[in-house]
Amino acid sequence: MRVAVTGSGVLCPDPVLSGEPDLRDAAAEVYDEPLPSPAGHAIAGFNIRARLGRKGTGFLNRAAGLTLVATGRAIEDAKLTVDDGNRARVGLVLGTTMGSFKSTADYTRETLCNPRPYLVNPGQFPNAVINGAASYAAIRYGLRGVNTTLAGGRLGFVNALRYAVRTLRHGHADALLTGAVEEFTPDMAWATHLVSDGREMAGEGAAMFVVEPYDAVLQGGRRMLAEVLAAGNAYRPGLADAPEALARCLREALSRAGVTAADVAMVGTAETAADEAAVREVFGDGVTHLRLVPALGQCGAAAGALQLAAALTAPEPADRVVVLLGWTPDGAIGTAVLRVPGSSTTSGGK
């Protein structure tokens, strides 16, 4: 079964990617607590209730807020109708690192600091569990189909895409809101800073895509943003400093997708030296790098999703193949290959 992307919804500190010209990136303003310097990248003045209304939004944490906005945008962008006729077949697959490090840590902190350790806020309990954002999105948009949260770290989006493709192929759903989210918080800002010895900064964002069976989209005469050619996941320890291993994984991905290196126009990676070397080895110098880190920082699971969003918004080249690569220090590696059609066509693929 071929699988298509039919809609995209993004919210991150970049005004162009988010489609909001007035958006400001001002991480230092977002929290009162001390942050590393530079702080990172975060949406200034992100007000969940202002964006989503007061009903059912009182307890949402930042990750849930980002996810809900991006999900709503993707549904609208895809012109996907979700109603009682189909909501049991429309679901959501969300990649993340830890759900919300802050929410879980806040809960833990209260049990350590409160005179009575159980005096935590019950309304915040869902936020402390990894599937909180996905469940809030399902509630808000009435998505009763498959609802899965995947903890993939830097692989979060590729994992979500792979899971979505497999889930559609097995007929568990007819449409899946598929994406990833990472929120900017003091906890993540400091974690990113400390683990990288001050070299890296945390970012945030959510990007969600409507993913559906290709044939159904074609038959419905609906617009297709991309076709997913392949999405894979493997475990190959020792990747961190090994461009050769990364290059091998890239080649395997191309082979699975049935494309050659020459077909590929854009590549999104973790943007480390090893990544850049692997990309150069496999694709040479002619490929466009979907570089997010300079402008958006380390976006964890959301990075791959934001890279795809960037690839989709690029005006050219027409009929471009996009490759996404993500990996974790332990050695999990994920790749996705998509074809983005020319703007004049409603379907992709050769």
Add this chain to the structure above:
Amino acid sequence: MNRVVVTGLGPVSSIGIGIGDFGEALRRGVSGIAPIASFDTTGFPHAHAGEVKGFRPEEHLRRIDPRGWGRAGQYAAAAARLAVADGGLDLDDLDQADRRRVGTVVGTVGGEAPVLEELVAQEVAAGDMTAMSPELLRQVPTCRLSHAVSAELRLEGESLTVGTACSASNYALGYAFDLLADGEADVMLAGGADTTCRWALAGFERLGSLASAACSPFDRDRQGLLVGEGGAMVMLETLDHALARGARPYVEVIGYGLNCDADHPVSPNADRIAACMRLSHERAGIKADEVDYICAHGTGTPANDAAEGRATREVFGEHPPPISSIKSMLGHAMGAASALGAMACTLAITEGFLPPTINADTLDPDLSGLDVVPNHARPATVRIAQNNGFAFGGNNAIVIFREMT
């Protein structure tokens, strides 16, 4: 599509480590509940749990160094080792398995909660987030649970961690099933892991969901759940691969169903649960009256058991099959719970007995008609077993097992 079978079982649980001890404990209706020992429970009104006793990582782990991994990852890796050993799979023998086609999916609620707690303790002690240890920060990402299994067994296939809360290991089993059916893998270690932790105990306490010292699912006077922990990994394999290496499958996985309440963040929805049951039957190609045993989600909370009981009667009619809750013995092992249920289903089928719901005193009159196998296991012929998993966030997942034909 390949047929998918269970060939190995690896429980690290509060009632036993290893399938021999676990199975024996299920038969005897052993309770794994005791006062919480793994952290200071001063100030917690309810502090009993189903904790794993006597777990020594060095007894189970041959490759990964426990000092580099959190306890949840250690549980997952140890459980995976047990499952592989139980299934007699020699991963070093290329004739038996191609590592690139052996993967793992691990479900969890809290991930590396003990590591997170240590990080927060560091920050609280110093009053400063810069006090968080970079080494612990490297150990805390939730994806490390599946990486612990992949690293311990040197697997090169898929390594995925699923965070769908209390039903996560059923999601893991389901996804592994799909990969194997498709031929994307030959063997999958699927299950879940969690540890007891302060924030979950506090959260459930605050919701009023906790029982004091005994968990009595489906009972009229049930108070709530007891938190638990453990690692539970099931080795799933394509039937062809199992037969080719001379393995004897336990049971077959014939299908699974997933849906989402999309209703309330914590309260379960009986209608959606019923829909998930029907979905799982449809996907498994069976009718409701073919189910011989249901391993309940059965947390023992008033809300869950009422919803699950109502859904069961709606789907199965006036005389549902026996439905018991092993959480009565284990407590709620969170991410490992559904996989432990899968093991109970497997043994129910292969050994012909129904695990009991212990601490059963008076059946809830609203659930009359349910045979909860009160207090004592009993012999039964079980051909098809249904394994329920429900969760906060309305993450429902049900897996269906059938005897080998």
